Amino acid sequence: QTIEWKFNNNYAPTRPESAHVRNFAKDLETATSGRFKITVLEGGAMNLRDADALRWMTIGTPEIAFNWPPFLGRDAPELANLYVYGSVSTAAEHLKALPALEQILAEGYNKAKIGVAGFMGLPIIDATLFCRQPVRSLDELKRVKLRVGTREQVETFKALGVAAQIVPQNELYSALQTGVVDCALYAARFAQSVSLHEVAKHATYTGFPFPPVPYVIMVNQAKHAALPADMKAALAAATARLKEASSDFGKDAAAEKDAREKLRAAGVTWHPDLAAADQEAIRKAALATWKTIAGEAGAAAVANRERILKALGRSD
Amino acid sequence: MAQAGPAPERPRLDAAVLLLARALAALAAAAVAALAALVVASVVMRYALGAPFRFSEELAGLLLAMAAFLAMPLTVAADLNIRVTLLPDRLSPPARRALFVFGQLVLAAFGTVFLLEAWTLADFTMARNLKTEQARLVLAPWMIAMVAATALLALFAVWRALRPPPPPG
Amino acid sequence: MVWTVLAGLLGVTVASGAVLGAALGLTGFAILHFFADGGTQLGVQAVWNVFNDFTLTAIPLFILLGDILVVSGLAGDVYKAMAPVFARMRGGLLHTNIAVCTVFGAVSGSSISVAALAGSVAYPELTKRGYDRAAVVGSLAGGGTLGLLIPPSLSLLIYGAITETSVGRLFLAGVVPGLAAAMLFMAWIWWSAGRNPALAPEEAPAMRLGRALVGMLRIWPLLLLIAAVLGTLFAGIATPTEAAGAGVAAAVLVGAVFGSLTLAKLGEALMSTVKTFAVIAVVFMGAIILAQSISVLGLPQQLLRTVSDLGIPPLAMLALVVLIYLGLGCLFDGLSMMIMTLPVVFPLLTGLGYDPVWLGVVVTIMIEVGMLTPPVGMNLFVLVGISGNSISLGDAARAALPYWFALMALVAIMVAVPGLATGLPDLVMGKR
Ligand code: NA
Ligand code: NA
Numbered sequence: 001q002t003i004e005w006k007f008n009n010n011y012a013p014t015r016p017e018s019a020h021v022r023n024f025a026k027d028l029e030t031a032t033s034g035r036f037k038i039t040v041l042e043g044g045a046m047n048l049r050d051a052d053a054l055r056w057m058t059i060g061t062p063e064i065a066f067n068w069p070p071f072l073g074r075d076a077p078e079l080a081n082l083y084v085y086g087s088v089s090t091a092a093e094h095l096k097a098l099p100a101l102e103q104i105l106a107e108g109y110n111k112a113k114i115g116v117a118g119f120m121g122l123p124i125i126d127a128t129l130f131c132r133q134p135v136r137s138l139d140e141l142k143r144v145k146l147r148v149g150t151r152e153q154v155e156t157f158k159a160l161g162v163a164a165q166i167v168p169q170n171e172l173y174s175a176l177q178t179g180v181v182d183c184a185l186y187a188a189r190f191a192q193s194v195s196l197h198e199v200a201k202h203a204t205y206t207g208f209p210f211p212p213v214p215y216v217i218m219v220n221q222a223k224h225a226a227l228p229a230d231m232k233a234a235l236a237a238a239t240a241r242l243k244e245a246s247s248d249f250g251k252d253a254a255a256e257k258d259a260r261e262k263l264r265a266a267g268v269t270w271h272p273d274l275a276a277a278d279q280e281a282i283r284k285a286a287l288a289t290w291k292t293i294a295g296e297a298g299a300a301a302v303a304n305r306e307r308i309l310k311a312l313g314r315s316d
Numbered sequence: 317m318a319q320a321g322p323a324p325e326r327p328r329l330d331a332a333v334l335l336l337a338r339a340l341a342a343l344a345a346a347a348v349a350a351l352a353a354l355v356v357a358s359v360v361m362r363y364a365l366g367a368p369f370r371f372s373e374e375l376a377g378l379l380l381a382m383a384a385f386l387a388m389p390l391t392v393a394a395d396l397n398i399r400v401t402l403l404p405d406r407l408s409p410p411a412r413r414a415l416f417v418f419g420q421l422v423l424a425a426f427g428t429v430f431l432l433e434a435w436t437l438a439d440f441t442m443a444r445n446l447k448t449e450q451a452r453l454v455l456a457p458w459m460i461a462m463v464a465a466t467a468l469l470a471l472f473a474v475w476r477a478l479r480p481p482p483p484p485g
Numbered sequence: 486m487v488w489t490v491l492a493g494l495l496g497v498t499v500a501s502g503a504v505l506g507a508a509l510g511l512t513g514f515a516i517l518h519f520f521a522d523g524g525t526q527l528g529v530q531a532v533w534n535v536f537n538d539f540t541l542t543a544i545p546l547f548i549l550l551g552d553i554l555v556v557s558g559l560a561g562d563v564y565k566a567m568a569p570v571f572a573r574m575r576g577g578l579l580h581t582n583i584a585v586c587t588v589f590g591a592v593s594g595s596s597i598s599v600a601a602l603a604g605s606v607a608y609p610e611l612t613k614r615g616y617d618r619a620a621v622v623g624s625l626a627g628g629g630t631l632g633l634l635i636p637p638s639l640s641l642l643i644y645g646a647i648t649e650t651s652v653g654r655l656f657l658a659g660v661v662p663g664l665a666a667a668m669l670f671m672a673w674i675w676w677s678a679g680r681n682p683a684l685a686p687e688e689a690p691a692m693r694l695g696r697a698l699v700g701m702l703r704i705w706p707l708l709l710l711i712a713a714v715l716g717t718l719f720a721g722i723a724t725p726t727e728a729a730g731a732g733v734a735a736a737v738l739v740g741a742v743f744g745s746l747t748l749a750k751l752g753e754a755l756m757s758t759v760k761t762f763a764v765i766a767v768v769f770m771g772a773i774i775l776a777q778s779i780s781v782l783g784l785p786q787q788l789l790r791t792v793s794d795l796g797i798p799p800l801a802m803l804a805l806v807v808l809i810y811l812g813l814g815c816l817f818d819g820l821s822m823m824i825m826t827l828p829v830v831f832p833l834l835t836g837l838g839y840d841p842v843w844l845g846v847v848v849t850i851m852i853e854v855g856m857l858t859p860p861v862g863m864n865l866f867v868l869v870g871i872s873g874n875s876i877s878l879g880d881a882a883r884a885a886l887p888y889w890f891a892l893m894a895l896v897a898i899m900v901a902v903p904g905l906a907t908g909l910p911d912l913v914m915g916k917r
Contacts, residue, residue: 012646012648012649013831013832014649039783041783041786043824043827043828044824045785045786045824045825045828046781046783047531047776047777047780047825048527048781049534051449052530052534055437055440056524056527059523059524060521060523061521061522061524061781062781073450074448074449074455075444075446080449145362145368150449151449151450163362163366163367163368166450167724168373168539170639170642171725174637174724174725178718178720178721179720180722180724192649193646194646198651198652198653199653341760344759344762345752345758345759346755348755348758348759349755351542351545352549352733352734354730355542355726355727355729355731355733356731356733356734358727359717359722359727363722374539376539376542377537377538377539377542379542380536380537380539380541380545381533381537383545383759384536384763384770385766387759387760387762387763387766388766388767390760391504391760391763391764392504396760396764396873396874397504397505397506397767397768398506398768398870398878399502400499400500400502400505400859400877400878400879401502402879403501403502404501415501416502418501419498419504420503422498422501422503423503425507425511426507426511426514426771429525430510430514430529430532430770433525434533436526436529437529437530459533473507
C-alpha cells in the first residue's frame with residue numbers, strides 16, 4: 001500500500017534548503033511510482049523547534065525531518081559544537097573533516113534513539129558583519145555593540161574585546177533600526193530575507209564561514225523499521241541523491257558573489273574583508289573558545305573535537 | 317479582584333489549600349519582580365556600561381515560566397479561571413452540581429496528563445543534566461517546579477469538586 | 486475524523502463549564518494521543534517553549550505597569566483630569582482606551598501586551614467611574630489589536646521572515662490601516678454611546694472647556710512615563726520587549742514621586758499582576774496545546790491546498806481564504822495560525838496577483854480578528870482575566886463584535902483601496 005510520511009522543515013519556503021527538500025520528496029515519490037509519498041510541512045508549520053529535535057523525533061509524528069546539529073546546544077552539547085565559527089575557513093578544509101563529522105553525528109543521533117537516513121550539505125556561507133556605520137577592522141568593532149547568533153560566538157568576540165550579545169531573531173530588525181546594537185554577524189545570502197539591508201548598510205566579510213556542519217536527515221526509528229525493504233532502499237537512494245544535489249561547494253563562491261551584488265543594488269556598501277591579522281586573531285580566539293566549550297560539555301565533546309582536529313590534520 | 321471562594325465544609329483543609337496557593341503565588345510575584353529588575357539591569361549594563369549580560373534572555377524566560385506556573389494553583393483554589401457558563405447557568409442546582417464535578421474532572425485529567433508529560437521532560441533533563449544553551453543555567457529545578465505546580469493544579473481541582481459550585485455568573 | 490473528534494470533545498468540555506484552559510488543553514492532548522502517535526509530550530513542550538519566550542515577558546511587565554499606576558493613584562488622577570474634556574464627547578473616556586492602545590501599539594509588537602497594559606489601567610478606573618463593563622472590555626479588546634498593526638509588529642516581522650518581504654515596507658504599510666482601524670473604533674464608540682448614553686455616563690462638568698483643557702495638564706506624570714517608554718525604544722536604548730521593563734521602572738519612579746506608591750502597594754500590585762497573568766496563562770496553556778495538536782497534523786495546510794486547487798478567480802479565492810481564516814481564527818491564537826497557513830496562502834495569493842506587502846497587512850488583520858473570536862480569543866482572555874471574571878467570556882465576545890466587524894470592514898476597504906497599505910511604503914521607500 002501507499003506509505004505517507006510527514007517531513008518537518010522549519011526553514012522558510014524561500015530558503016535553498018527548502019527547495020532541496022521539496023525536490024527530495026518529489027524524487028522519492030517518482031522513484032517509487034507514487035508508493036512513498038512525503039508531505040513537506042515547511043516554514044515551521046508543525047510548530048516543532050529545532051532545539052527540541054531529539055525529543056520530538058522519537059514520537060512518530062513527523063516521520064522524517066532535518067536538523068542542524070548546532071541547534072542542539074541544550075540537549076546534546078557534544079553534537080552542537082563539532083565546529084565553531086572560526087574552526088574552518090574553506091571548503092577544502094571542511095571536506096577533510098566531513099567524514100569524521102558525519103560519523104560522529106550518526107553515532108550521536110542513534111544514541112538518542114533517532115535514525116539517520118543521511119545528510120544534506122550546508123553550503124559554505126560567509127559570516128559577514130552588517131553594521132549601521134562602517135566597521136572595517138576589529139579595532140572599529142570594539143567600539144560598537146555586536147549581535148551574534150550563538151553562545152560560542154559571544155565567547156569568541158568577548159575574548160577579542162568586542163561587546164557581543166545574542167538578540168532574539170524577532171527583535172533583530174528593531175534592535176538594528178534603533179541602535180540597540182550596531183552590527184550583526186549574518187550571512188549575505190540570507191540578509192535580504194530578514195530585511196537586514198534596510199537597517200545595516202555597511203558590510204565587511206570576517207574571513208570565516210558559519211560552521212558548515214551538514215544537516216542531519218532524521219527518521220523516526222520505529223516508523224523506519226516498519227518500512228518494507230524496497231521502500232527502505234528507495235529512501236536511502238533518494239537521501240543519497242539529496243546529499244549529492246546539496247553538496248556542490250563549487251557553487252558557493254558564485255552564490256556569495258550574487259548575494260553581495262543584490263545587497264549592493266539594495267544600497268549596502270561592501271568594505272574590504274577584515275585584514276589578515278584580524279582574521280588570525282579571530283581564528284585564535286575561536287580555537288580557544290572551541291576548547292573551552294568542549295571542555296564544559298564533557299568528555300564526549302572533548303573526544304569529538306579531537307577526532308575532528310585529527311581529521312583536519314591539526315592539533316591545538 | 318473577586319474572591320468568591322467555596323463555602324467551607326472542612327475549614328481547616330480549605331484554609332490550608334488557600335494558604336499554600338497564596339504562598340506559591342507570592343513566589344510567582346517575586347519572579348515577576350525579579351524579571352522586571354533583570355530586564356532593567358540588562359538594559360543598563362548594555363547601554364551604560366557596554367557590557368551586556370549573557371544570561372538575561374534565558375533567565376528572563378525561566379522567570380516568566382515560573383510566574384505562570386507557580387500562580388496557577390491559586391487560580392483553581394480561588395475560582396479565578398475563565399469558564400463558559402452559558403449552559404450551567406441555566407440548569408437546576410443538582411444538575412449544575414453534577415456538571416461542575418464533571419468540569420473539575422476535566423481539569424484534573426488535564427492537569428494529570430500535563431504533569432506526567434512534564435515529568436517525562438524533567439526526567440530527560442535530569443538524566444542528561446541539561447543546562448540552558450548560553451548561560452548554562454541548570455534546568456532541572458525549573459522543570460520540577462512546573463511538574464509540582466501542575467500536580468497541585470490537578471489535586472486542587474479534585475478538592476474543589478468536593479465543594480459547592482460557584483454561584484451562577 | 487479529526488475535525489469531528491475535535492468539535493465533539495471541545496463542545497462537551499467547553500459547554501460543561503470546565504475551566505476553559507483545561508477544556509482546550511484536554512482536547513488537544515486527546516488529538517495528540519490518538520492521531521499523532523501518542524505525542525502528548527509535544528503539547529507540554531510547546532507550552533514550556535512559549536512560557537520561556539523572552540518576547541512574552543512584555544505581557545506580565547505591561548500588566549504590572551498598569552497595576553502600579555492604579556495602586557499609586559496616578560491612574561485615578563489622570564482619568565479625573567481627562568474626564569472634563571472627554572465628557573463633552575459622546576463615549577467619553579472610552580475614546581482614551583483607543584488612544585492609549587494606539588500609543589502603546591507603537592511600543593509593543595504584540596496585541597496581547599497592548600490589551601494587557603491598557604486593560605490593567607483602564608478597566609478598574611473606568612468601571613469605577615460607572616462606565617459599562619462590556620463597553621470598556623470591548624473597546625480594550627478592539628484597541629489591543631492595534632498592537633500588531635502599528636509598528637513594531639511581531640506578526641509583520643514573522644510574515645517578513647517567512648515570505649522574504651521587506652520588513653521596513655510591512656511596518657510602514659501597517660501604519661495607515663492601523664490608524665484607520667483606530668478611527669473606525671472611535672466612530673463606533675461615538676455612535677453606540679449616542680444610542681445608549683448609559684455606556685459612558687460621564688457627567689459634563691460645569692467648568693469651561695478652556696479650564697478643562699488646563700486641568701488636563703495634570704496628566705503630565707503619565708506623559709513622562711510614555712516618554713520614558715517611547716524614548717528608550719526610539720533612542721536605541723532598549724528593544725521593544727525591554728521597553729516594557731523600562732516602563733515598569735519608570736512607573737515605579739513616577740508612582741513613588743508623584744503618586745502614593747509604597748513598598749506595600751508595590752507588593753499589592755505584584756500580587757494583582759500574577760493573579761491576572763496566571764488566569765491568562767491557564768487558558769493560554771490550553772490554547773497552545775490545542776494549536777500544537779492541529780499544526781503537527783498539518784490540517785490547515787491540507788485544507789488550504791485543497792482550496793488552492795479549485796482554480797477560482799482571484800477575488801473569490803481571497804474571500805475563501807478570509808473565510809478559512811475566520812474559521813481557524815475561532816480555534817487558534819494569532820501567530821501560530823499565521824505560521825501554519827502562510828506557506829500555502831502566500832504563494833497562492835501572490836500568484837494570483839495580490840501584493841505581498843498588502844497581503845501581510847490583510848493577514849495581520851485576520852489574525853487580529855481571530856484574537857477577538859471565541860472560544861479561543863487571546864485579547865478576550867486577557868480582558869476577562871483583568872476584570873477578575875466580572876464579565877463572562879461570552880459577554881466580552883459580544884462586546885468585541887463591533888470591533889470584529891470594524892476589522893472586517895477594514896479588509897473590505899483595503900481590497901477596494903489597496904493603496905491604504907501600499908501607499909505609505911511606496912512614498913517613503915520608493916515604488917518597487
Ligand atoms: Na505594535
Ligand atoms: Na480566536
